[in-house]
Amino acid sequence: MQRIKCRVTELREVVETIWQVGLEPAEAVAFKPGQYLLVVMSDSDKRPFSIANAPTRSGLELQIGATAENAYAGQVLARMREQGEIEVELAAGKAFLRESSPRPLILMAGGTGFSYVRSILQQLVDSGSERPVFVYWGVRQAHWLYEFDEMCALEQHYAPLTFVPVVQEPDAGWHGRSGLVHKAIMDDFVSLHDYDIYVAGRFEMAGAAREDFKLLGAEPERIFGDAYEFI
Known part of the structure; x- marks a missing residue:
């Protein structure tokens, strides 16, 4: 290196x-x-x-x-x-973006795992990629969505992007999705078979997500995350 x-x-x-x-x-x-x-x-x-x-x-x-x-x-x-x-x-790290893949992407982050997702998303935007990309960002409390406004603005200008913030412990002022971030993905997709999935966050979150995503047909070799080198 x-x-x-x-x-x-x-x-x-x-x-x-x-x-x-x-x-x-x-x-x-x-x-x-x-x-x-x-x-x-x-x-x-x-x-x-x-x-x-x-x-x-x-x-x-x-x-x-x-x-x-x-x-x-x-x-x-x-x-x-x-x-x-x-x-x-x-x-x-081996969980880098597979740019040659034609498949749509799901990028899932917990907390500051968003930094990993951000790098991949910037590359997609800068390269003019037209692959559909779904960004799910989970945090414990809403104020930790530290780039919420930037992501909402990008969603308005970058057509392939769908942004879904998820708050685990919402207060009365939160009107978006709540609960566990990987469960929100499972609620939104009938099948994950055709997607490339990129995951960043705590090991226990990444492990639970991988096992549950396989139940919806996700191919294990198309689920990427540095955590999987250790768990």
């Missing part, structure tokens, strides 16, 4: 505990939409984060969830803040 230093160009809390990070690599980088990079804390400590932009866009973007008790992510943000630069290795 390529190891390079990156200047931190953006470090912004977009909503409570979720940070938008912009990086400017010292040299050209190569990756596929849907891959991730490793932040090098030391030679024995490399921490993975999905790349949140497509390779068609400049620089590298990350979207990092970091609660007070999450030292794993918090230490990365602290180093970026203190040093203004970070060393990364890329690209990693």
Whole structure:
């Protein structure tokens, strides 16, 4: 993998505990939409984060969830803040976009797994893809839909896109879909046999989704997610 230093160009809390990070690599980088990079804390400590932009866009973007008790992510943000630069290795991951496939796509994200979906979606938009693409984004509470407005605007301008946000614990002000995000997909599709499905989120969510999607005819080899390398 390529190891390079990156200047931190953006470090912004977009909503409570979720940070938008912009990086400017010292040299050209190569990756596929849907891959991730490793932040090098030391030679024995490399921490993975999905790349949140497509390779068609400049620089590298990350979207990092970091609660007070999450030292794993918090230490990365602290180093970026203190040093203004970070060393990364890329690209990693086998769950990248299969651009040669003609099949429609379902992109499912839980929480900041949206960063993975965002990279793939940007690539589809920038390449002028006409493949139907359904984006399901599940969060625990509605305020964590940190790019809700951007996704709604994109849906209006990019005809192949259908955007479905799903809130697990909605309050009285939420008027959209609620419950588990993968269950919303199962409610909306009679069969998943003809779809390429891309999944990012917690391991337990990814595992449950894969097993349930197979019940609706999804082909296991057409369900992509980095979690499946470990579960």
